[in-house]
Amino acid sequence: DAKTTQPNSMESNEEEPVHLPCNHSTISGTDYIHWYRQLPSQGPEYVIHGLTSNVNNRMASLAIAEDRKSSTLILHRATLRDAAVYYCILRSLAGGTSYGKLTFGQGTILTVHP
């Protein structure tokens, strides 16, 4: 499975933007970049995903490097409720045992200060 590398932890202040980086140098052309987050005592929840172009939704923005070897999840204005573990995951569209699966790493623990 293609691997991702994320910082173990990051900190932010409330109402400031947060940029969460992810490296995926071995990404293949059939891999989508997915982000999930896990709030304390809850299961993971979907945040956003993309293939090549930058993506925006109501929760966040995803900026994808031109060579697709890295991406950045952007929270435009962090709130205390955004404190969570953020997982960057490559989801394969290719056939085989990895098809469609989510393989979680350790993620980035985001702390938001009031």
Add this chain to the structure above:
Amino acid sequence: EAGVAQSPRYKIIEKRQSVAFWCNPISGHATLYWYQQILGQGPKLLIQFQNNGVVDDSQLPKDRFSAERLKGVDSTLKIQPAKLEDSAVYLCASSPSLGADTKNIQYFGAGTRLSVL
């Protein structure tokens, strides 16, 4: 829309005892997943069902873990006998289908926290 329901939320057992977890996926979702999340780690896929058939159980410790999804809806995960290292959160997730279509995201339940003493 109701989310993925799991019960119980917490379970404490002694080693060598048996335990079962229950999951009710989102209505109409064909694919169901069980994950194990050990403290400080990301979730690890144990088994994946498509309707009532197993798609992948390569990471399920089959000597002690079993899972079933009768009638392609609810699912149960059982551990018999439990070991200390089985202490973890067991997460259930569902998705509309098996594929990796861009809209086929996974929805997770809150999980069952198991402590084996």
